[in-house]
Amino acid sequence: MTTTKPVVGAEGGDRPADPAADSLVRRVIPIPAPAFLTPAFVTLLGCLWGAGDRSAWRDEHATWWAASLSFGDLYQLTQHVDLALAPYYVFMHLWVSVFGDSPTALRLPSALAMAVAGGLVGLLGRRAVGSTRGGLFAGLIFALVPTVTRYGQEARPYAFAMVAALMSFLALLRALERPEPRRWVLYGVTVPLVGWSHLVALTVLVAHLATVLRARRRCGRHVVRAWLIAAGGGLALVVPLVVLARDQAQQIAWNTPAWNDVAAMPYMLFRSPVATAVVLGGAAMVLAMVGRGRQRTGPGPDPRPRTQFTPLALWALVPFLLTLATVRWLHLFLDRYLLFTVPAWILLATIGIHRLAGRATMARGIAVTLVVAVAASAPFSRSDITRNTPREPDYHSVATAVFVDQRPGDGIAYTHRRKPRRALDYELRYGPRPRDVFLHDTPQQRADYEAGECPDPRRCAAGHRRIWLVSAGRGDNPLSGMEEQKSRLLRQEFRTLRTLGFANVQLLLLERVP
Incomplete structure (x- = not known):
């Protein structure tokens, strides 16, 4: 008679080992289908819905410009900026x-x-409360948060910082669950992904250290060395x-938040009164329970390095406090830089609501x-x-008007506010x-x-009978x-034939005075 060796299950108890699930992927990071696929599908649907409806804006124009450069030019660019x-x-x-480079x-x-x-x-939610229901709750709340949708429709690295932080944390939990070399290698691979996506996201390593220290008594001191x-x-x-x-x-010295920006940061992370109340209210329940000594429910020691309060609290709060x-x-200190929290x-x-509900x-x-x-x-x-x-100028409408009404020999000129040249280059x-x-x-x-402009404007404008002027300046001038x-x-050599007004930008058609 053969016996099947019990292994620790995702619910926190013991279950028979499943030989069919012993592939490399499932041994390293098992993926329970409902907890992962349902939130992933709902999130993807929300991010794809209307993804091309919004015109690109200044930061996305920067992404396009950098991505369109050769590797040599990109190297030169990053020596000076970004x-x-x-x-x-x-x-x-x-x-x-x-x-391609469509929006x-x-x-x-x-x-x-x-x-x-x-x-x-969803996977971490499942681990946190020991049930697929908890994973679905966490994953669906995540999918419905408006900032998740917005930055899932943004050609910037914030979604990458989010997924890298999650991958790294889950890989760490799996390494502590079964401290094998290949699992520590996988975790080590995720760490540079976090930093390469956004340097601020490296602050999650404080939460990782707390997780390792919590597991030291159960796993032994060698896990600290392995983590280091x-x-x-x-x-x-x-x-x-x-x-x-x-x-x-x-280059980001413009970001000088006031105290009202600090107070608004919790809401800015979610951009929904209901989602903010649900998430922060549930998190406050955990704080209250921990304060009363109720961090764990049920008898006996914790059998595995499950997602616990302290590492999550550090993940949520340390980036806020450090920035x-x-x-x-x-x-x-900017909401989109802290989105990974x-x-x-x-x-x-998820933990707080699950424990408050009880039955x-x-x-x-x-x-x-x-x-x-x-x-x-x-x-x-x-x-x-x-x-x-x-406040964002509608450069897409400006480009449409220029494209429709331009004539051979026309020129275009820009004021210097709100990056109009790069925007029109894209559009x-x-x-x-x-x-x-x-x-x-x-x-x-x-x-x-930014481009360098002609030192002799009269010579550069010679030969142009008509000039389109893109102005995102302030005031009536x-x-x-x-x-x-x-x-x-x-002003002296051209007259205005037409003025078109769009959101936060004007388009003027100038004609040379005879």
């Missing part, structure tokens, strides 16, 4: 070369990354990026009610956040376009996002923000 995002730009360069194509990697993140939240080796090896691939990028901190404490020097808040809420039937009813409430409010919050900000990238009148040095030549020599030339 070195911290170089791994993302390299990936996007490869992506664009295969799938939808640029945003699709973020949608796919966010879908995987939704599935991983794995995490240190991964960090060795990121440290050069951190050191080289530190001198570029001033706030260093904001005067590093300027990193959203899963930790949701997992804390299985009550827990099921409360979970369904809360998911329905968040889902019912989602369309209203989504409609606000999936649009560009009210007019496929069709005939007016010549850039005042362009002197291209951004590639300058290894920058469309030439505000333009260098005085150029604006004087346009």
Whole structure:
């Protein structure tokens, strides 16, 4: 008679080993289908719905520009700006070369990354409370959070930071569950992915250390050494990026939050009153229970390194506190930079709501009610956040008007506010376009996002009978923000034939005075 060796199950108890599930993938990170696939599908659906409806905005134009450069030009660019995002730009360069650079194509990697993140939240939720129901609750709440949808439709690296942080945490839990070399290698591989996606996301390593220290008594002191080796090896691939990028901190010096921004940060992470109340309310329940000594329910020691309060609380709070404490020097206290903490808040809420409900039937009813409430409010919050900000110029409409009415020999000129040249370069990238009148040095030549302008405006404008002027300046003067020599030339030698107004931008058709 043969006996089957019991192994620790995902529910926290013992179950017979399943030989069919002993593939490499399932031994390293098992994927229970409902807890992973359902949240992943719902998240992907939300991110793809209307992904191409919103026109690209300034940050996405930067992604397109960097991704469209050759590797040599991209290297030169990152020596001056955005070195911290170089791994993302390299990936996007490869992506664009295969799938194109439409708004939808640029945003699709973020949608796919966010879908995987939704599935991983489901897996961690399942581990946190020991039931598939908990995983579905966590994963579906995640999928319905408006910021998840927005940044799953954003050609920027924030969704990648989210999925990398989740992958790394889950890989760590699996390594502690069965401390084998290949599992520590897998964890070590995820650490540079976290740093390469966004340097702020490296603060999750504080939560990782707490998780390892909690497991030391059960697993032995060797896990601390194994973690130091794995995490240190991964960090060795990121440290050069951190050191080289530190001198570029001033490029985000505009980010100087006031105290009202600090107070608003919890809401800004979710952008939904209902989702904020559900998630932060559930997380507060855990705090209350821990304060009363009720962190665990049920007898006996914890049989496995399950997702617990302390690591999740550190994951949620340490990035907030560190970026706030260093904001005067590093300027990193920004909601989208802290987006990777959203899963930790949701997992804390999942634990709190599950433990408050107690009985299985009550827990099921409360979970369904809360998911329905968040889902019912989602369309209203989504409609606000999936649009560009009210201050963002509508360059897409400007480009459409220029494309339709341009004539051979037309020129185009720009004021210098809100990056109009890069935006029109993107919007007019496929069709005939007016010549850039005042362009002197291209951004590639300058290894920058911005071009150098002609030192002799009169010579550069010679031969142009008509000039389209794109102005995102403030006030009634469309030439505000333009260098005085150029604006004087346009005022004295050209007259305005037409003025078209769009959101936060004007388009003027100027004709040379006979």
